[in-house]
Amino acid sequence: MQTVKMVVTGPFSAGKTQFIRSVSEIDVVSTERKISAEAEKIKATTTVAMDFGRISIDDDLVLFLFGTPGQKRFDFMWEILSEGMLGFVVIVDSTRPETFREARSILETFRAYAPTPYIVAANKQDLPDAWDVEDMRYALRLDEKVKLLPCVARDKESVKNILLELLYAILEELEQSKD
Amino acid sequence: MALKGNLRDFTITQILNLINLARKTGTLVVEGPGGVAQVVFREGKLAYAQIGEEDNSLAAVLHRSKKINPAQYRILKERANQVSDKELGLVLINAGYITQQEVINALQQYFSSVVRRLFTWAEGIFHFDNDAQPPPDRISVKVSLENLIIEGSRQLREWAQLQEEIPSLDMALKFADRPGTNLKNIQLSVEEWRVVSYIHPKNSMRQIAQTTKMNDLEIRRVVYSLLQAGLVEIIRPAAPAAQPPVALPMVNKTTQKSLVQRLINRIRTL
Ligand SMILES: Nc1nc2c(ncn2[C@@H]2O[C@H](COP(=O)(O)OP(=O)(O)OP(=O)(O)O)[C@@H](O)[C@H]2O)c(=O)[nH]1
Ligand SMILES: [Mg+2]
Numbered sequence: 001m002q003t004v005k006m007v008v009t010g011p012f013s014a015g016k017t018q019f020i021r022s023v024s025e026i027d028v029v030s031t032e033r034k035i036s037a038e039a040e041k042i043k044a045t046t047t048v049a050m051d052f053g054r055i056s057i058d059d060d061l062v063l064f065l066f067g068t069p070g071q072k073r074f075d076f077m078w079e080i081l082s083e084g085m086l087g088f089v090v091i092v093d094s095t096r097p098e099t100f101r102e103a104r105s106i107l108e109t110f111r112a113y114a115p116t117p118y119i120v121a122a123n124k125q126d127l128p129d130a131w132d133v134e135d136m137r138y139a140l141r142l143d144e145k146v147k148l149l150p151c152v153a154r155d156k157e158s159v160k161n162i163l164l165e166l167l168y169a170i171l172e173e174l175e176q177s178k179d
Numbered sequence: 180m181a182l183k184g185n186l187r188d189f190t191i192t193q194i195l196n197l198i199n200l201a202r203k204t205g206t207l208v209v210e211g212p213g214g215v216a217q218v219v220f221r222e223g224k225l226a227y228a229q230i231g232e233e234d235n236s237l238a239a240v241l242h243r244s245k246k247i248n249p250a251q252y253r254i255l256k257e258r259a260n261q262v263s264d265k266e267l268g269l270v271l272i273n274a275g276y277i278t279q280q281e282v283i284n285a286l287q288q289y290f291s292s293v294v295r296r297l298f299t300w301a302e303g304i305f306h307f308d309n310d311a312q313p314p315p316d317r318i319s320v321k322v323s324l325e326n327l328i329i330e331g332s333r334q335l336r337e338w339a340q341l342q343e344e345i346p347s348l349d350m351a352l353k354f355a356d357r358p359g360t361n362l363k364n365i366q367l368s369v370e371e372w373r374v375v376s377y378i379h380p381k382n383s384m385r386q387i388a389q390t391t392k393m394n395d396l397e398i399r400r401v402v403y404s405l406l407q408a409g410l411v412e413i414i415r416p417a418a419p420a421a422q423p424p425v426a427l428p429m430v431n432k433t434t435q436k437s438l439v440q441r442l443i444n445r446i447r448t449l
Contacts, residue, residue, distance in 0.1 A: 004438065023449060052275060057445040061438065066274065076258030077270060080251050086439070160449055167443045174436050 002061050006166065007081050009068040009106055010091030011099040015123040015153040016067040017051050019091055022159045024053025024065065082113040087166045091153065092140065094122045094130035100139050107140075117169035121151035121162050183306035186211065191297045192331035194305060199223045199324040206311035211303025218294060219313045225322040227313035228293035235289065237264040237282070237318060243392055244285040246277050263316035287320045291327060296394045298331045299338050334396060341399040344406070348385040348395065351416035352378045352402065355409055374401045375410075383416045 008016045051067040066081050068074075082088070088110050092103040103120075110118065120142060122133045131139070133150050142148055147165055152158045182197075186209070194207065202223035209216045214231030229235050238259065242252035259267055271277050313319045367375060370393070377387045388398035405411045 002438075004442070023446075052273075055445065055449070057441050061441055063442055063445075064275070069270070074262070074270060076254055076262070077274065079254045079258070080276075081274065083250060086442075156449070160446055163446050164443060167439055167446065171436065171439045171443070174432060174439065177432070 003064055004061070005064040005066055005081075005085050006163070007066050007068065007085045007088040007110070008091060009078070009088060009110060010121075010123075011093070011096075011102045011106065013096075014091040014093045014099065014103070015151075016091050018153040019089070019121070019123070019151075019159055019162075020051055020053035020065045020067050022153060022156045023055060023163065025056065026054050078109065079113050082110055085114060085116055087117045087119070087170050088114075089162060089166060090118060090120045091123050091151070092120060092136065094124050094133075094136060094150075095127050097131065097139060100136070104140050117166065117173050118146075119162060119166045119169065120146060120148045121153075122148060123151045123153050125150040126152045126154070184304070186300060186303040186305065189305075190331075190335065191294075191300065192328055192335065194307075195294070195324050195328050195331065198307075199328065203307070203309075205307055205309040207305060207307050208311075209297055209300065209303055209305040211297070211300035213296060213300060216293060216297055217311070218290075218297070219311070219319065221319070221321065223324065225290055225294060225324060225327070226319040227317060228290040230293045230296065235293075237267050237286070240285050240289045241271075241277065241282070244288060246281055246285055247271075251276075264318050265316060268318055282318070283320055286318055287322050290320060291322055292394065294327050295330065295334070295396070298334045299394070299396050301338075337400075338396060341396065341403055344403055345384070345399045345413070348388065348398065349383050349416070350413045351380050351383050352387075352405075352411045353380050353414050354378060355412050368401075370397070370401050371405060374398070374405070378411060380414060381416060 008019055010016050053065040053067075055063045055065070057063055066085075068078055068081060090103060090107045090110070093099055107118070107120065120140065122131070122136050124130055125133075133148060137144075137146075137148050140148070147169060149162060149165055150158075151162055182194075191209070197203070198207065198220050200223070204221050204223075205219070207216075207218045207220065209218070216230040217228065218225065219227040233239075238247070238252055238255040241247045242249070247255070255267070262270075268279075268282050272279055272282065370391075373391045374387055374393075377390055382390075384398055384402060387393075388395065391398075393401070402411070402413075406413070
């Protein structure tokens, strides 16, 4: 049995757990914990350790989706998780421009760990105060070659689309690379 | 009366026997040739151990038992210092890098190996502290002492003999230049091969032991059998040699492409 993995990362509360949950065939194994004291009052739980989802591809291939832990204390896991990944998805909450800078910095960090293709998902596009994707491209200072796509992590089709776009990018990269 | 004394009068095996029979809880502190060792027991079972300056953090133990690779180990050492062993164990288990059983096994083996090394200490003093417990952020285990005690008594005699044959590990090894000896025709064990692959006038036996993660007794045992077979000679070491490079795994491109295509086909049908 062969396994491959993709990493799902992004700032606190961007929708990483939701993203994985929408396509995983197993319940997302996550270690959620009540957010302590005055920590951001955005939601009641945060992922302290990590979540991972699983999609079986065929009889001898399994895809794992690893969500990075939300808290800074665990950011050493980023580098560990990034080893051997096919590609990564950076999830950004389109309704919270105050997190864009951090999203940008997470993206740069992962790019430094591994030269694999990646995709940026402008999440929560179903909410009325979501930014337009093209405005986000400027705000996130993303080159036009970088794939930035609208996303609703609660919607399975939307998550499938992001994963497929990432896989297309991986295939393209393989076509272009020399042996 | 406090339990304390000298290893010349009271061997480690005898001390363990007492701890086991009296189901003692506390810390055995031994000061000997390898530094200071602290071995914690709970109700007569081995719970935790620390020897000299040796790193006994979960990351180091997992690295030594090859449960994590050198790159992962480096990352954990550099960046996970705010995280306790208990938390680290949990994240690694949750991330699917290791199972809970593997964590426990690795720690049990490591702590047992510390005790085994004490068997080789002939000189030193010890005392038993009834109150000292392992640091609260560390993971402790439960290992019965019976097997260790039996092993210890066996090793005692072997050890004395090996030390006479190979008194110093600061010496190096070289292949005996006797015509007709061909390594390919000799059946070596895995341990022997590991040692053989590092034989070089610049590598002391101590360095080989460190690299191959063998303790003083294990390396002596292997060297002794190689000496007996006439394969090696003990020599004075030259200047230190560099470590051998680590090979990187390579993946074939066509296989990768078909793999990605399989992923695409499957996700389309989700
Ligand atoms: N409306 C809407 N809400 C979403 C969407 N995706 C996630 N959410 C909500 O946003 C909140 C945060 O989502 P999570 O999946 O927990 O975010 P996370 O990135 O895993 O958070 P941490 O692990 O704490 O960093 C939850 O209340 C989700 O239900 C989306 O596409 N649309
Ligand atoms: Mg989460």
